[in-house]
Amino acid sequence: xxxxxxxxxxxxxSASLATxxxxxxxxxxxxVPMSAAAAATAVNPPxxxxxxxxxxxxxxxxxxxxxxxxIGVEQIQQAPAQHISDFVTxxxxxxxxxxxxxxxxxxxxxxxxQNNLNLRGLDVFRxxxxxxxxxxxxxxxxxAVNINDLPQSLINRVDVITGGASAAYGSDALAxxxxxxxxxxFSGFKSEVQGGVTTHGDNESYKANLTFGTPFADSRGxxxxxxxxxxxxxxxxxxxxxxxxxxxxxxxxxxxxNAAAGQTSVPQFVIRSQAATLLAAxxxxxxxxxxxxxxxxxxxxxxxYEYGPGANSQFxxxxxxxxxxxxxxxxxxxxxxxRQNAFARVSFxxxxxxxxxxxxxxxxxxxxxxxxxxxxxxxxxxxxxNPYLHPTLAARMDDLGLTQFTMGSFNMDMPVITTNNERKVxxxxxxxxxxxxxxxxxxxxxxxxxxxxxxxSINGRVMNKANFARAIDSVxxxxxxxxxxxxxxxxxxxxxxxxVPWNPFGxxxxxxxxxxxxxxxxxxxxxxxxxxxxxxxxxxxxSSWAGPVSLAAGVEWRKEExxxxxxALSLQTAxxxxxxxxxNGEYDVTEGYxxxxxxxxxxxxxxxxxxxxxxxxxTEYSTSGDVVTWKAGLTYNPIDDVRVRFTRSRDIRxxxxxxxxxxxxxxxxxxxxxPLTSAPLxxxxxxxxxxxxxxxxxADTTGIGIVFQPSFLRGFSASVDYYDIDVxxxxxxxxxxxxxxxxxxxxxxxxxxxxxxxxxxxxxxVTSLPINLNNLRQKGVDIEASYxxxxxxxxxxxxxxxxxxxxxxxxxxxxxxDGVNPAQDFAGDNSGQGPLNWRWLxxxxxxxxxxxxxxxxxxxxxxxxxxxYIECRANCPVSIPSAQTIDYNHIDGRFYHDLxxxxxxxxxxxxxxxxxxxxxxxxxxxxxxxxxAQYWYMPTNPQLYDTIGxxxxxxxxxxx
Numbered sequence: 029x030x031x032x033x034x035x036x037x038x039x040x041x042s043a044s045l046a047t048x049x050x051x052x053x054x055x056x057x058x059x060v061p062m063s064a065a066a067a068a069t070a071v072n073p074p075x076x077x078x079x080x081x082x083x084x085x086x087x088x089x090x091x092x093x094x095x096x097x098x099i100g101v102e103q104i105q106q107a108p109a110q111h112i113s114d115f116v117t118x119x120x121x122x123x124x125x126x127x128x129x130x131x132x133x134x135x136x137x138x139x140x141x142q143n144n145l146n147l148r149g150l151d152v153f154r155x156x157x158x159x160x161x162x163x164x165x166x167x168x169x170x171x172a173v174n175i176n177d178l179p180q181s182l183i184n185r186v187d188v189i190t191g192g193a194s195a196a197y198g199s200d201a202l203a204x205x206x207x208x209x210x211x212x213x214f215s216g217f218k219s220e221v222q223g224g225v226t227t228h229g230d231n232e233s234y235k236a237n238l239t240f241g242t243p244f245a246d247s248r249g250x251x252x253x254x255x256x257x258x259x260x261x262x263x264x265x266x267x268x269x270x271x272x273x274x275x276x277x278x279x280x281x282x283x284x285x286n287a288a289a290g291q292t293s294v295p296q297f298v299i300r301s302q303a304a305t306l307l308a309a310x311x312x313x314x315x316x317x318x319x320x321x322x323x324x325x326x327x328x329x330x331x332x333y334e335y336g337p338g339a340n341s342q343f344x345x346x347x348x349x350x351x352x353x354x355x356x357x358x359x360x361x362x363x364x365x366x367r368q369n370a371f372a373r374v375s376f377x378x379x380x381x382x383x384x385x386x387x388x389x390x391x392x393x394x395x396x397x398x399x400x401x402x403x404x405x406x407x408x409x410x411x412x413x414n415p416y417l418h419p420t421l422a423a424r425m426d427d428l429g430l431t432q433f434t435m436g437s438f439n440m441d442m443p444v445i446t447t448n449n450e451r452k453v454x455x456x457x458x459x460x461x462x463x464x465x466x467x468x469x470x471x472x473x474x475x476x477x478x479x480x481x482x483x484x485s486i487n488g489r490v491m492n493k494a495n496f497a498r499a500i501d502s503v504x505x506x507x508x509x510x511x512x513x514x515x516x517x518x519x520x521x522x523x524x525x526x527x528v529p530w531n532p533f534g535x536x537x538x539x540x541x542x543x544x545x546x547x548x549x550x551x552x553x554x555x556x557x558x559x560x561x562x563x564x565x566x567x568x569x570x571s572s573w574a575g576p577v578s579l580a581a582g583v584e585w586r587k588e589e590x591x592x593x594x595x596a597l598s599l600q601t602a603x604x605x606x607x608x609x610x611x612n613g614e615y616d617v618t619e620g621y622x623x624x625x626x627x628x629x630x631x632x633x634x635x636x637x638x639x640x641x642x643x644x645x646x647t648e649y650s651t652s653g654d655v656v657t658w659k660a661g662l663t664y665n666p667i668d669d670v671r672v673r674f675t676r677s678r679d680i681r682x683x684x685x686x687x688x689x690x691x692x693x694x695x696x697x698x699x700x701x702x703p704l705t706s707a708p709l710x711x712x713x714x715x716x717x718x719x720x721x722x723x724x725x726x727a728d729t730t731g732i733g734i735v736f737q738p739s740f741l742r743g744f745s746a747s748v749d750y751y752d753i754d755v756x757x758x759x760x761x762x763x764x765x766x767x768x769x770x771x772x773x774x775x776x777x778x779x780x781x782x783x784x785x786x787x788x789x790x791x792x793x794v795t796s797l798p799i800n801l802n803n804l805r806q807k808g809v810d811i812e813a814s815y816x817x818x819x820x821x822x823x824x825x826x827x828x829x830x831x832x833x834x835x836x837x838x839x840x841x842x843x844x845x846d847g848v849n850p851a852q853d854f855a856g857d858n859s860g861q862g863p864l865n866w867r868w869l870x871x872x873x874x875x876x877x878x879x880x881x882x883x884x885x886x887x888x889x890x891x892x893x894x895x896x897y898i899e900c901r902a903n904c905p906v907s908i909p910s911a912q913t914i915d916y917n918h919i920d921g922r923f924y925h926d927l928x929x930x931x932x933x934x935x936x937x938x939x940x941x942x943x944x945x946x947x948x949x950x951x952x953x954x955x956x957x958x959x960x961a962q963y964w965y966m967p968t969n970p971q972l973y974d975t976i977g978x979x980x981x982x983x984x985x986x987x988x
Contacts, residue, residue, distance in 0.1 A: 049365050059354040094193065094661065094675050095749045095810060097121070097835065099186040106873075106928040106946070110224060110233050110260060110981065112183060113143040113947045116206065118886060119808060119869035121190045122861070123149035123972075126172070128260065128363045128395075129576045130971045135605045138922040140447050141395020144172040145201040145956040146751070147190065148806060149842070149863035153684050155723075156193070156201040156586040162211045164389075165200075165455055165480030165558040168591050169611050169686030172199060174482070176369035177453045179371030181220065181237040183837035184211040191751060192679035192729030195643035195659040198584065198619055202681040202727050202755065212373060214252050222983030224260070226976055227952055231362045233260035233981075237244070249376040255493060262364030263976065264398045270954070270977065275889060276355050276967045277959040278303040278915075281701070283340040285692040287907075295689070295900055296907040297914040299893075302336075304353040305963040306344035307405040307708075308436030309333065311534040313352065315406040315436050318428050322421070323351070328534035330421050342708050342963070357444060360398040361966075361975045367393035381586075382462040389455040389480070398983070400964045401444040402491045402547070402604060406436040407709055408500055408532055416531045439491075439957070440535035442543060445605060448487045455480035469576075471567030478560040485553055488942050490546035490607040492597065499546050502529035548607025551595040551947050556685065559587040574627035581622045589614040590685040595905035601713055601793075611718065613689030617682070621645040623659075636665040639872035640857055647680070647697045651688060652723050655680055661731075671735040679729055683722040687759055687798045690718035700794075703772040709791060714764045716796045723800050733810075746813035753807075757800035760846070774848065803851075805843040806863075811836040813901065828876035837870040850910030858891030858919035859958055860969050882928040888972065890921035893959070922973060924949050941986040952978040 042593035098118065107115030117125050124145035144152035144167070157164070157173035166176030185222070186208055192199040217240055224233040243250050259946055282298045285291060312322035323333040336346025344352060373387035410417070411432045412425050425433070460478035460877035503515045512527035528545040531537040562580025571577065592610035601607045623643035629635040641661040648654040692715040702708050733749030762770070762779070768791075771780040784793035814833040819826035842862045845851035854862025866889035873882045881950055896910060899917040907913040930944035955973035960966075968975060 034296040074344055092162055093672075094189055094191040094659075094731065095747065095812075097188040097190065097812065099170050099188070101184045103871075104186070105184065105985070106880075106884075106930070110222070110235060110258060111143055111184070112174065112180045112208075113145060116145060116175075116188070118869055118884075119188060120835050120869055121188065121204075123863045123867070125152060125971075128262070129361065129974075131975060132984070135399050135445055135447050135490065139170070140397035141365045141393070142167050142172075142451075145175065145206050147188075147206070148808075149839075150203040150753070150755075150804065150806065152349070154200065154203040154439075154681050156197055156199075156205045158197070158205060158207040160212075161207060162457065162476060162562070163558065163560050163586070164477060164480050165453065166556060166684075167451065167453070167482050168484060168556060169684060169690065171588075171684035171686075174393075174451070174453070176365070176367050176393050177369070177389065177455075177482075178208055179210070179254050179256070179369055179389065181239050181256050181262070182210050182214065182252065182371060183208050184975040185209040191675060191731050192659065192727060192753065194657040194679035194681075195645045195677060196623060198586075198621075199617065199647065199680055199682045199724070200644065202679045202725065203753070211372075212252065212375070213250060214239065215243065215250075216241060216810070216988055218985065218987040219983045220983060222981055224979060226263075227978035227980070229871075230269065231261060231263045231979070232260070245376070249374065250372045251372070253370075253372040257368050259366045260362065260364065262360055263362040264360045264364075270361070270975070271969065272954045273355060275957060276304060276353050277301045277957045278343055278963070279338050279961045280338075280343050280345070281288040281336075281958045282915075283685040285907075293902065293904055293905050295904050295913040297912060298338075298895075299914065299959045300338055300343070300345045301957070302345045302349045303338075304349040304351075305336065305405065305436075306339055306343065306352065307342070307963075308403050308438055309348075310438045310440050311353045311433075311436040312435050312532055314433055316434050317430065319421075319424060319430070319433055324492065324533045326534045326536055328396065328416065328418055328531070329539070330418050341903055345739075348420050348734055349799070350502045351611075352405070352438075354401050354438065355967055356440070358398075358400050358964055359966055361970070363398075364396040365393065366395075367391065379462075381464065382460060385458065389453065391451070391453040393447050393451045395447075395451075395905070397447045397449075399447065399488075399605070401438050402442045402445050404436055404496075405437045406434060406785060406804075407711055408435045408437060409433075410435060410532065410626075412503065413503055414532075415502060415510045416533050418533065435532070437532055438535075439532075441530075441538035442491065442547060443489060446489045447488075450485040450487075452483045453480065454483075466567065468568045469568045473565040475563045476561070478558070480558050482556045483554070484757065485557075486551065486608065488550040488603075488979060489626075490548060490550050490606050491604040492546060492602055493604055494602060495548070496546040498524060498527050498529065499530035499542065500532055501600045509926060533569070536941040548597060548603055550603045550608060550777070551599050551600070552592055552606075552608035552610065553594075554590065554592040554611070554685065557587075557589040557591075559589075561585045568930070570629055574630040577627070578625040579623070584619045584621075585616065587616040588620075588685055590689065601715070607692070607713075607715065609691035609715075609717075611686060611690050613685060613718070613720075615649060615651045615682075615685075615688065617649055618648060619645055619647045622956055623813045634666045636668055637663070638665070639663045641675075647683055649724065652682065653933065655724055656727070663792070669736065669738045671737075673733045673735070674790070675684045675729070675731040677729045679727040681725040681727075681759075681962050683719075683724070683759055683798070686718060686723055688718050688720050690716060692717045692795075700768065703769045712764075712791045713793045714796065715793065716761055716798075719797045719799060722759055722798060723757060725755055725758050725800070729753050741815075743813070743816040745766045747811070751806075751808055751810065751812045752806070755802075755804035758802035759798045759799045760801045761796045762801065763796055766794060767794050770848065791815075801846050803843075803845040805845075806839065806855075807839060807841040808837060808839040808863075811838070828874055831871075831873040831875075833871045833873075834868065836866065838866050850908075852896050852910065856889070856891040856895050856967060857893070858888075858972060859878075859893045859922075859960075860971055864891055864921075864972070878932045880928075880930045882931075884926040884928070886922075886924040886926070888923070889922045891919050893919065917967075919958055922953055922956065924953055924974060925951055939986050939988055941984060943984045944982065946981040948979045948981070949974050949977060 063626045088214045125146035152172035153170050189205040191206045219238045221236045237256035239254040241252035284294045285296045314322040321333045324329050330494045334347035338345030356436040370390045372388045377383050459476040461474040498512050503513050503516050510529050514524040528542045558725045562584040566578040566580040590611050592609045594608040598608045626640045629638035644657040645657045657678050659677035664672045730752040735747040737745045767779050770776040782795040786792050812835050814832040839855045842855040843853045858867040868887035870885040897914045897917045901915050904913040932942040934940050955968040958969045
């Protein structure tokens with residue numbers, strides 16, 4: 029590590045968050061009581077040396093010009109969670125990542141049950157994740173590493189670099205870097221067994237791991253190995269078990285608002301509770317014509333459907349809203365996830381100055397997610413001769429002279445859309461590292477190679493559109509047998525083998541054979557492969573007047589490849605969702621970097637130290653050419669207690685495999701509005717494809733911070749850092765609604781080229797593709813403080829140690845500008861489009877002998893649906909795209925309490941152990957209602973708020 033003067037040194041990392049001090053492992057015996065810290069250390073001892081990676085020339089979090097937050101092993105163990113990523117994402121700098129409870133049930137993405145990290149809320153593919161300072165293969169084509177694949181029981185720290193780091197680490201570090209450090213010198217046996225359950229008795233989970241390490245060959249070699257098995261059962265259709273799930277809220281187009289007629293004094297949009305789709309119902313609902321408002325009971329009997337007084341063209345408010353509330357049946361609150369991880373590492377000292385090592389990672393996980401009803405919205409056509417028609421309805425059609433009608437249905441006999449995805453990761457790495465004397469000093473060098481493959485089997489159970497259309501259209505033969513119309517005529521040209529009729533009225537009538545015919549399996553086999561070779565060297569070539577100059581240099585080569593093979597029907601877009609096309613492509617990257625720390629002043633008046641940190645990296649992409657990134661920073665100590673830091677950098681993110689080469693994924697797009705009338709369009713297909721012409725995103729990042737470590741208050745440290753990230757050419761996909769708006773309202777022909785219509789002019793497909801569209805600008809402030817004290821120093825009657833910590837992030841601006849529409853600021857958008865204004869993480873740790881208690885407070889500020897909305901109920905200004913009017917624009921915040929209790933002891937046989945109980949959401953705080961314009965969305969924001977409720981995790985750790 030680089031010390032405060034830029035010299036290479038080594039420090040030991042305490043359990044405190046981003047606090048550096050000396051820690052030594054303490055021997056224990058049954059006769060000598062262990063402190064809590066010593067007991068935890070005994071079960072999971074720290075490394076003799078910990079290197080905190082703030083840059084290639086490394087230094088600790090408070091000393092680095094780019095802020096670094098370090099999570100020690102104790103914080104990881106005290107986290108009330110099953111996966112290490114669940115704790116990391118609690119840090120305020122993270123927002124909107126992917127987890128088993130984040131609501132990521134969209135089948136067409138195929139990403140269910142992964143754990144991805146998202147710094148700054150700038151998306152998971154702008155956060156670079158490293159394992160022990162090196163890249164690891166991503167879980168799918170979006171370039172994001174699946175944290176489930178990492179050897180979690182061997183991770184002894186997490187370094188979070190919140191700032192542009194492309195010059196030091198390469199592409200994808202636009203928002204920052206998360207590095208998972210391994211305990212490479214572990215010796216002995218250790219194990220952990222944990223079980224968990226919610227206060228409602230569901231989402232059961234358990235995990236167990238075993239880790240072994242030992243030196244060999246007279247300590248010249250060392251081997252470590254670990255295996256872990258973890259499983260959580262998931263939570264499906266569970267809104268019925270959570271009180272907050274019964275009051276569905278939606279954003280509606282106000283039926284009283286009519287711009288064409290000049291009726292604009294009322295808000296354009298309104299938020300209403302007790303709102304649900306009026307385009308379908310469980311047993312079916314006739315949606316148009318003179319019989320509109322006829323629904324069907326379970327046995328198929330027609331009955332009136334009551335429309336509420338607040339109904340518009342998409343939603344029914346009041347009346348029989350609850351009958352057509354899809355959220356009662358919809359998404360899983362927590363996906364099922366089973367994972368098995370294995371990791372092994374062998375290192376050997378060939379000479380005093382040369383060490384070789386080999387790492388092997390194998391991960392196997394299966395995730396099951398429940399998405400949405402496989403419903404039909406206002407698109408089932410029933411003919412008069414359908415044999416399942418109720419006699420009273422058939423007579424009514426005759427009286428009205430109707431030959432057919434249109435209805436919508438939840439298709440309750442058809443299982444909801446589900447995904448069952450299997451993922452396997454194999455990663456092999458090898459390297460040599462050592463030291464060499466040159467220029468009068470020792471230089472550290474490393475050569476490293478890694479090849480990893482992530483194999484995915486993505487499986488979605490969805491409706492086969494053509495089969496279901498044939499099954500719905502049934503007739504009775506002269507003998508009274510009900511068959512599909514396509515089978516009523518014996519002509520070979522009008523015969524479809526295997527068609528099983530479907531009764532669309534009510535539910536409980538259609539058996540397994542009918543389901544098997546109308547339901548299909550959208551399937552994709554996919555392999556993502558990453559090959560990496562790097563070499564680097566660090567040292568001190570000479571000294572300036574203020575101290576040694578440190579230098580790091582290296583060369584890297586990386587190749588990313590993807591191969592995909594879908595099923596035949598997905599290629600034909602035969603399903604209501606999924607419809608995978610198989611992504612195939614590759615690119616390679618060649619890079620060279622140089623980084624330095626140059627001391628400029630030392631022990632002068634008002635300049636105890638002044639260091640310059642600079643880096644430059646040349647990168648050449650096979651797809652988009654070359655680009656140069658750089659970083660320049662200063663760290664300045666006017667006095668010993670105060671440090672000021674400044675960085676300015678140019679950072680990049682190259683388009684990932686999916687953005688470049690996606691052949692097309694997609695499903696239905698219900699709820700899209702006609703840009704001219706604001707009326708809902710008939711459901712059509714929407715697919716997303718890649719764009720090989722994409723260029724790298726470029727960001728200019730500025731950071732200014734101050735660190736205060738007063739000598740008069742030992743144990744206290746605090747830092748405040750301002751950041752400004754300005755991204756040009758940000759890659760974004762133009763969605764179906766925006767494509768239509770740009771085509772029809774703005775006349776953009778390139779967007780019209782992405783709209784497919786049938787012979788009658790009806791939209792049948794909208795193709796979305798990513799382009800270098802947006803400018804992103806995010807500004808904010810990070811705050812971090814910690815204080816540790818021995819309570820006995822306050823009063824002799826007090827015992828134990830107390831440590832207090834606080835981390836906060838304030839997002840001032842999160843601005844997006846696509847160059848066509850007015851720029852929008854999404855800071856404080858709690859609905860899911862932007863980061864919160866404020867996030868805080870507070871911890872208080874009390875340790876006495878073998879006992880430790882940790883309280884954690886998680887604060888989420890209140891916010892809005894969109895900061896650009898204008899809230900009004902009457903006398904509203906004219907609603908424009910950049911300032912739309914709405915009658916309510918507030919979403920409540922939340923404060924969650926967690927508790928961790930642990931007790932460490934040593935058995936008579938010498939086994940050191942620790943038992944613990946961790947409770948998340950101690951007060952069982954429910955999420956606030958969050959309305960959505962989409963009828964099937966959960967009535968809250970699961971990426972932000974806790975939808976599970978109070979959960980308990982209990983376990984035991986031991987070390988031999």
